[in-house]
Amino acid sequence: MYTFATFAIALACLYFGEYVASILPHLPRRALPSIATQNSKGSTRRRKPSQHPLLDTLAIISAILCYLIALILYFYTPTTWRHRAIFPILLSPPGTMLRYALSRLNARYKFPLGTFLANMIATIVLAGVFAEQHRIGSGVRCNAMYSIQQGFCGCLSTVSSFAVEVRALKGWMKWIYIGASVVGGHILMLVVFGGVGWSKGYGPICTE
Amino acid sequence: MSQGSRDGSSSDQGIDTEYHDPATSSRSPRGNIEPPPEDMTHYRLLAHYSILVLASMAGCLIRLGLTAMGTYAGASIFPIAWSQGVGCAIMGLALARKKELTFWPPIFTFWTTGIAASITTFSTWMEEGYLAFANFNGYRRSGFYDVSRF
Numbered sequence: 001m002y003t004f005a006t007f008a009i010a011l012a013c014l015y016f017g018e019y020v021a022s023i024l025p026h027l028p029r030r031a032l033p034s035i036a037t038q039n040s041k042g043s044t045r046r047r048k049p050s051q052h053p054l055l056d057t058l059a060i061i062s063a064i065l066c067y068l069i070a071l072i073l074y075f076y077t078p079t080t081w082r083h084r085a086i087f088p089i090l091l092s093p094p095g096t097m098l099r100y101a102l103s104r105l106n107a108r109y110k111f112p113l114g115t116f117l118a119n120m121i122a123t124i125v126l127a128g129v130f131a132e133q134h135r136i137g138s139g140v141r142c143n144a145m146y147s148i149q150q151g152f153c154g155c156l157s158t159v160s161s162f163a164v165e166v167r168a169l170k171g172w173m174k175w176i177y178i179g180a181s182v183v184g185g186h187i188l189m190l191v192v193f194g195g196v197g198w199s200k201g202y203g204p205i206c207t208e
Numbered sequence: 209m210s211q212g213s214r215d216g217s218s219s220d221q222g223i224d225t226e227y228h229d230p231a232t233s234s235r236s237p238r239g240n241i242e243p244p245p246e247d248m249t250h251y252r253l254l255a256h257y258s259i260l261v262l263a264s265m266a267g268c269l270i271r272l273g274l275t276a277m278g279t280y281a282g283a284s285i286f287p288i289a290w291s292q293g294v295g296c297a298i299m300g301l302a303l304a305r306k307k308e309l310t311f312w313p314p315i316f317t318f319w320t321t322g323i324a325a326s327i328t329t330f331s332t333w334m335e336e337g338y339l340a341f342a343n344f345n346g347y348r349r350s351g352f353y354d355v356s357r358f
Contacts, residue, residue, distance in 0.1 A: 017300025056255035063258030096264035157330035160299035185334035
């Protein structure tokens with residue numbers, strides 16, 4: 001029931017977002033220079049590539065600045081909230097980058113392999129880390145476990161791409177994809193998390 | 209002149225098939241969340257990756273904030289549902305406005321792959337689903353509702 005509710009919320013909110021897009025005003029056309037070069041006749045002519053080297057440079061600078069600011073915040077903010085908020089965001093960009101790299105696999109096969117792999121890897125890592133969290137005391141290790149869960153695994157796995165792909169797939173492939181992801185995720189949790197629990201036993205979850 | 213343009217188009221085609229398969233985009237027009245066809249230079253690819261840093265940090269903070277806001281005594285729904293819903297709504301909004309957003313393709317990556325997908329999380333869904341299924345917290349349940357008794 002938990003699984004069904006989450007899946008229903010995801011699909012419903014996808015349609016809700018599209019509806020919101022239909023009632024919001026459009027972006028001003030003049031701010032979008034490369035839309036005008038779109039091909040108007042015939043599908044053989046290709047659209048001109050949109051070159052914005054200045055914006056590309058700004059993006060790269062923003063990445064460096066983000067890491068700098070996050071590091072500075074991590075070292076100079078009070079410990080009451082830096083472990084819960086700043087440590088996860090230091091670990092989140094590698095997860096997103098790995099998912100983006102894996103998403104290149106999506107277009108090659110009928111099955112969206114990249115998203116599936118990202119979700120499964122995140123589930124395995126989270127199961128292991130969550131099991132470890134029940135077996136250690138407090139301190140920095142506990143915070144690191146929490147941050148890997150929320151930052152790395154949370155950003156590596158995705159429901160929104162999953163919902164979009166489920167909606168786009170046709171026929172049996174849709175049900176195979178849903179079944180493989182949901183049942184596979186639960187089985188991975190059972191094997192890793194349940195297996196450690198049955199063999200070694202669990203204490204209470206650690207706190208900082 | 210014609211030779212040059214032909215050369216340009218053929219090299220364009222080569223890059224295009226490497227990064228974006230037109231057959232898949234025609235097969236699933238609504239579910240196409242791949243970046244649009246463009247000439248993917250190394251610099252542009254670097255921009256795609258580096259815009260994801262800001263996006264994932266912001267998305268992760270939004271998810272943590274929504275979870276903290278949804279956690280209170282007597283909550284009628286599990287807290288992670290808020291972030292799943294908000295992320296999927298942003299994804300739907302960005303997909304519907306794809307033509308406008310792709311004036312600079314990394315901004316489309318920013319909203320879909322970055323923000324929307326970082327707010328939502330599959331692994332916490334699986335974790336909480338498993339904990340509910342296995343009755344990990346040991347609630348007292350009568351026979352039919354407790355898997356661990358079988």
